[in-house]
Amino acid sequence: MKDKNIMPVAIEDKMRNSYLNYSLSVIIDRALPDVRDGLKPVHRRILYATKKLGLLPNKPHKKSARIVGEVLGKYHPHGDSAVYNAMVRMAQDFSQRYQLIDGHGNFGSIDGDSAAAMRYTEARLATISEELLQDIEEETVDFTDNFDGSLQEPTVLPSRVPNLLINGSSGIAVGMSTNIPPHNLVEVIDGLIKLLADNDITIEELMNTIPGPDFPTGGVIVGNDGIKSAYKTGKGKITLRGKSEIEDRGRGRERIVITEIPYQLSKSKLIEEIADTVKKGKIDNISDVRDESDRDGLRIVIDLKKKANPTIILNRLYKYTSLQSNMRINMLALVKQQPKVMNIKKILESFLDFRREVITRRTRYKLNTAKDKEHLLIGLKKATDQLDKVIQIIRSSKSPKDARKNLQRKLEVTKKQSEAILNIRLQKLVSLEIQKLEDDLKEIRATIKHLESILNSSEILNNIVRDELIEIKENYGDKRKTKILADDSKAEIEKEDLIKDKEVVISLSYRNYIKRADSLENVRSGKNDFITHISKGRSLDQILFFTNTGQSYSITAHELPEHHGLSNGDPLTQFLKLPMNEKIVAMIVLTEQVKDNYITIATKDGQVKKTKGEEYESTISSIKAINLNDGDEVVGVKVTTGNNQILLGTKEGYTIHFKEDEINDTGRNTKGSKGINLNNNDKVISFNIVKDDKIVVSLTKEGRGKASPIDDYTLQKRNGKGLQTMSNDKYKLLDILTAHENDKIALVSDSGEIFEKEVNDITSTKRLGSMYTQVKLTDDELIEIHRLPRLSSTTKDND
Incomplete structure (x- = not known):
């Protein structure tokens, strides 16, 4: 029999309501x-x-x-x-x-x-x-x-202190987080007083009084653009740097002494980071690092070798360690039990409104207390004015209860007043005490008048708010600990101190020889080798190496020796140690332009993912570039603008051509979206960005292939089956490339022989046309095909 007390509930409704309740609990009651x-x-x-x-x-x-x-x-x-x-x-x-x-x-x-x-x-x-x-x-x-x-x-x-700003707050709720930095109490109160005097004051004017956060560990805030953004919108990013000085220790040797470190950074962690960067060779000319901190304060000592340049080393410390770090500001707090992101003025206004409310409620409480006291004093005054009558009433009454009622009736007093009269001590009836009673009554009436004036005048109320704030400032105010460097250009590490900042050309060859040159004219490959990747950038840009396992490795361009003329460069293994199972798929120089665009990745299983280039900027030498499923691999990595077209090709000869904007950009550690719907046992073998390319080249491992017009590859929606690129399914494709007519491709056989071929020389057919022999092989098969970079003055970054 069905229990009437059991109500059926859909599990999705129960989960939704439970999660909402949990979210509200975390937001309001915890975080x-x-x-x-x-x-x-x-x-x-x-x-x-x-x-x-x-x-x-x-x-x-x-x-x-x-x-x-x-x-x-x-x-x-x-x-x-x-x-x-x-x-x-x-x-x-x-x-x-x-x-x-x-x-x-x-x-x-x-x-x-x-x-x-x-x-x-x-x-x-x-x-x-x-x-x-x-x-x-x-x-x-x-x-x-x-x-x-x-x-x-x-x-x-009922805080008299603007605690949200002076101590800051951080917390992670459900779907939101807050990170409000601490501030200097004197500056915040001065800002409150200015706002109290002029409600139309601008945030820029407030910043003359509150220039920025003030951390308990001191340090230096470099640049004020992030502060302006945070104060105007509630969100921003600041660069925080430790404070240091350079000391002379004689005989041509100097030391760097760090006396303040960024907020929430562990001193021991910073020392470990410094030691690690020295060990990895990122910073040289350091002979010793030690902690000399004591009760007098923090002191990290870095001894330098003879004739070392302390400015260069200090700037490298800023670049490679947490001695300089970024802090995100998100000024989110509860307003009437609702989370809101607020600018600095709104936070100050909210506190002033609260102080007005507190003082109003306090004044109302004191007024009620004063009126109660006045009421009793009036009753006592009536009693002392008719003392003999009071004594006669009390003496003639049978009980205290009877005496109270008789006093109420005959003296025309209230119940409370009659109780006060009955409780009066005999010593209060002497003439001096009676005079004090009159003085007390006069004083309490003056108090009532003053309290009522507060409630009736916003100007008086604001004066009290201001006076209390000034008192707090005088009692607890102190000097600013954190220095602010207003020049935003100093937020960037002084690059000219690290190394000369200049344009460079980075090339990587098939045999994994890497070279830094000053122009395209100095780019060349060695015998039985060819250039596979070439990018232009600057000497302080990061070079990213993407591997088939979804990792991204990085070195900085200036770490590579500069080569001129006939030099082939250096083996990449001198600068980058890759695991045995990883193979480089792409090399990209992380220029400012690339940071503003996207890095797009395609995988063997047909996944395509694009991420803002800036997310690949890291001080860590190895980061995850994409989250791969088991058995999946990266087949290509390209720089895209968001408005490009993508062409994927598969081993079975299917291609799909779609617009890049069909893919939403996501973070680094994600899988992306499905680009093509693969048949069983098929896999993606090529990933092309169609810019101004006119030709699609299809090649097999047997050396057969063809060149077809790009117009034959109709634009489709992503995640479709795509179009076939050959009519004969007995061939398995090795690669599908988009190209110009005057491009060259390099074909590598399993014996290591390299064949170069111009696209113009490849047989032209329609998309479903036959495959023709393009290179004569003996018993070899082709194992790799590369479109050679366009070595001209018009070469674009990361071409």
Whole structure:
């Protein structure tokens, strides 16, 4: 029998609702800060619980475990390690610009050392945290039930401090993340005061007061374009660099001393990176690296060899290590329980609105309290004015309850006033105390008048907001720690200090000889060899080598020796160590133009993927270029503009010709989209970008082939079966190339013999025409075919 209490629910509906609820929980209750107090729920609960325990700045520290237990038991039903880690971060002077917890004991280090267990450390509120909690008992903020409904907790703290900006925040929610850098308190408050005085102030004018983030670890922000973008749109990217100086150690030797490092970078990790770059030969002329940090501050010493140029080495450190790194800014916070990306002005406005609300609620609470007191004083005044009558009423009453009722009736006072009269002590009835009563009444009426004026005047309210901000600035303000280099050109490493920046031509041959030359005229190959890849760029550009396994390897152009004239170049193995199972499919110089365009990859199984070129820029020598399925391989890599046409060819003789814009661009570590729908046992053998090519050359391993007009290969939609390129299915194609009439191709046999052939000399037929012998072979078969690069002054980058 069917149970009436069981309701059938579609699993997709249940999953959708459950995931939405989970997402909202993460966004609102865990990962994102509130724009008003700049705190996530866990940090808010830590501060509130610490205050309720009485651990104020003037009281002794207590065990961290005591605080964590209080937070877990009353407000935050999650893991103890999560609460303790959050509290530890609030106590670290290298994590927080203004510490909210005063820690006692081992709370971790800038070396990346973790804090001691919470049973060993002690904590209490930092002085500035009192400003976040001040007036919380005066109905300034809303309270809500805790997780089990047994207690109340604040939904926000009545912070007098613009904590979201001065301490920043970072967190990852579901489908969104926030990364707000810390700022200098003096600058932020000065900005708030300017905004308070002129609501129409521009962000550019605000930046005269708040020039940029201010990190607890100091360092240098290079360039202010990223800051401008973040402050105007809520999103941006800044370049952060460590601070260093050059010291003379005598006898022609110098040292580089790093005294400040980028925010959230581990000192020990940076030292490891420096040592690793020296070991790999990316930086030379360094004799020793050591850590001389002590209680006086951070000090990483890099001893240089005799006559080494410290400026060049320092700039290479910026290039190859985290001594210079990028930081993305995403100023996202909760506004009325909704996540919003805000510019700097909106964040400041939200805080000022909150302060007005807090002060208004505080004033209303004090006004109600003052009116209650005035009410009682009026009753007491009535009693002292008719003292004999009061005594007679009390003496004639049978009980306190009867006395209260008689006082209410005969003196015309309220219940509260009558209770106050009954509770008055005899010593209050002397003449001096009666005069004080009148003075108190006069004083409380003046207070009421003042409080009402605050509620009735926005100008007075704004003055209070300003005065409190000035008080915070005077009590907690300090000097800026992070220097800002306003010239954006300095965000780039001083390339002329590293190596002369000039145009170069990079060539790679079939036998894997690589050469850097200053012009196309100096590009040549050795005997029984030919050039397969040629690209123009600059000496500081990265050279990317894509392999059949989906990896991308890189070296910098200036790392290659420059060759002139008859030189064939150097074996690539001197600069790049490839695993035995990997073969180079393409070489691309990562120029600025390539970064702005796409790098498009095709695979044996027919997948096609395009990714912005800039995503292949990396300080790591090997990165994944595409996510391949088992058994799949990369067959081609090209630079595309987004508006090109693609031609894929298969072993069975199928081709598909489609527009590049049918493929959505994706990140590096993705599979891409299906380019062609393959038959069983078929595979993609060629990947061509059709620019101004007029001919499609089809060749078999037996040396048979033909040249057909590109017009015969009609444009189709991707992921189709495609068109056949030959009528006789007894042949298996080795390659399909697009070309110009005057292009040349090189054919390589399995015995290593190389044949060069002009496209003009290949038999011309229609797409389905017969295949003719193009090169006479004995017992050999062709194993590779290459269209030779066009060696002319019009050669484009990565042609």
